Each structure stands twice: as structure tokens, then as C-alpha cells.
Amino acid sequence: MTVITDIEDLRVLHKKRAPRMFYDYCDSGAWTERTYRSNQADLQDLKFRQRVAMNVDRRSIASTMLGQPVAMPVALAPTGLAGMQWADGEILAARAAEAFGVPFTLSTMSICSIEDVAAHTTKPFWFQLYVLRDRAFIERLIERARAARCSALVLTLDLTILGQRHKDVKNGLSTPPKPTVANLLDLLRRPRWCRNMLGTPRRQFGNIVGHVDGVGDTSSLASWTSAQFDPTLDWSDVEWIKRRWGGPLVLKGIMDAEDARHAADSGADALVVSNHGGRQLDGAPSTIEALPAIVDAVGPRIEVWFDSGIRSGQDVLRALALGAKATMIGRAYLHGLGAMGEAGVTRCLEIIRKELDITMAFCGRTDVRQVDRSILLPRHP
């Protein structure tokens, strides 16, 4: 039995258990992967001020996101194909998040459908929307999210054009995997994944297949989706979606202070400083580099959240110190899911909770909502 003590342990197990093309889909970034790597590296470069004798006996890491209480300021980010890392992955991750008391975001490109996740959970989750050319389909997706009692819409703005990940091209990423010799040999080494996957009917994009005319199988779906991402997206579309949805709106993929001002002006409730985990614009700064200017630009007008590169509770604390109100995690929880299903997502959240709580205490603080830049050493003393 492997003893799991950190997210890295979950990553190693994920790599062993999930088919290579899905593991690689998760653990890769665009082109040279420089931005992907700098997300983590720049977070880790921030040093904490260690404090002593400050009575840190009674501590709280509880907070709020969109006015709702959360056990800690960490939500599960939307991730496509989570149901390929582990059978029924989105349902399992949503259940783990619900039991833990943090929000779960279902991706447009999920395997389990909105309705399916709603049927297997008891509390509202969030739905992430991509702007697609087929606006009638978007209207239906928004209606479906509303009918499923989703409590927030996360609108992703940084994927109107697809960044390229070399590994996905080389692996011939497809859902389900094509029966090539290389894929079959790889699957033979993952008997548990195969068994679980054969035991579930959920193996296609659940929000799309059966809901769009002419999309029935994988090949028609692949051509439909690649033609659907919409580079004409502008702020008038954001307003249109805000009106159609009418509920709490989160804008994801903001990396620039000017765009952050547009986001605040749009009346959205939160924005996520995100470079899509380094999967889109290679050469963009790390998100922790971009965060302070965005916080300074829009401050209290809109909740500023942060993602990309978080692999520990220390990283969560670093983002909070530089002004984020809350964070999202992508790969950290996918590693848990791909390693051990629902139990792995729970383990990921437990690890981050413990690291966040203890690191905060070492910094002499007792309330995660009061953390600020003074817990960090100045970068260039």
C-alpha cells in the first residue's frame, strides 16, 4: 500500500494508473511549456516570513466564495475529460468536493453530463461555459445548468483558439482511445482503468453527444468541437451571457489589468487570474507574476481568484498573500482522481487543507481571511 503524503505522490500514482494519453493530456502545457513550468516555479520562489511566539492555537481556514461559505478558499477548477482519468470522474470529484465543503466546477467538455452530476450530488455545483459558435446550443447549455440548479456560471474567456500541446498531437488524443497497437499495449498495463471504464456507459462528451444534431460518434464530435470555439468573442458576448444566465457569474482567464477592469465593469461577481494552467499562451507570465497588478487594478470591486500552478497548501497561501480572495486547483485534484478515484480527490483536499493550516500558523496567523503580503519576505531584500 503506497503511503500518500503530498500531491506529488498522487501524481506518480496517476501516471501509473491512467492511460498515457490521458495522463499526458493533464500533465502538459502549450508549446515549449515555459509558462506551464513557471506557474509552479514562480509560486515556489516566494518565501514566507517565519514568525514565533504569536499564539496560533485557534485557527480558521474557512472563507467565502461568491458569498457562500467554503471549508477553505479552494474550488475544483473545470477540467475537460476528467471522466477519462477515472471512470465517472466528474461525478466522483463532485461528490468528494461536496463532502469536503468546497465548490466543484463542471466543464463544458466533461464526460459526465450536467444532469448526471446533478443526479449524483445533493448540493449545487458550478458550471463552466465555453463560448461556442452555435449560440442556440449555448442557450440550451445555460438552461440545462439552471435546471440542474447550478449556483454559478464560470465563463472561460481564454480558449477561443486552441493552444497546441505537442504530446496530445503525438499521442493522437481521442475519446475513447482509438484501437491502435500502441494504445492497446498501453491499456493492457492499466487493467483497473479498463475494468472501471467497461463498467460505465459514460465514455463520450456527456454535455454534447445527443444534444447537437449530427454529432453521434467521436469523429463527428472532434470536427464539431474544433470548429466551434469562437474567436469572435468580445465583451458584448459576455454581457449577453450575463443577461441570459442572470445568476452569479465568474470570468476565467484574466491575465491583464486592463481586461480585469473590463471584467469588473461587466458586473461579473468574480474573475479568475488564470493562464489555463499554461495550456494556452506559451510565453505568457506565470499567474503569480500577473496577480498583484490585477488586484491593484480592480481591488474590492470584484472578487479576484487565482489558479495555475497550485500543488500545495503553501501555494494557496502564497496566492492569498498576494491578494487573491480564493483559488482554484486543476491538476492537483486530477492527480488525486487518476490515482484513486473519489478517495484520491478527498486525499488531495486533505493534503492541501493540512498544508494551508500549518503554513499559516508558522507565519504567525490564525485566520486565512486576514492573510496579506506581510507574511512574505520582500522579493528583493
Ligand SMILES: Cc1cc2nc3c(=O)[nH]c(=O)nc-3n(C[C@H](O)[C@H](O)[C@H](O)COP(=O)(O)O)c2cc1C
Ligand atoms: C486536463 C485539463 C483540462 C482542462 N479543461 C478545462 C476546461 O474544460 N475548461 C476550463 O475553463 N479550463 C480547463 N482547464 C484549466 C483549468 O480550469 C485550470 O485553469 C488549470 O488547470 C489551473 O492550473 P493547474 O492545473 O496548475 O491548477 C483544464 C486544465 C487541465 C489540466
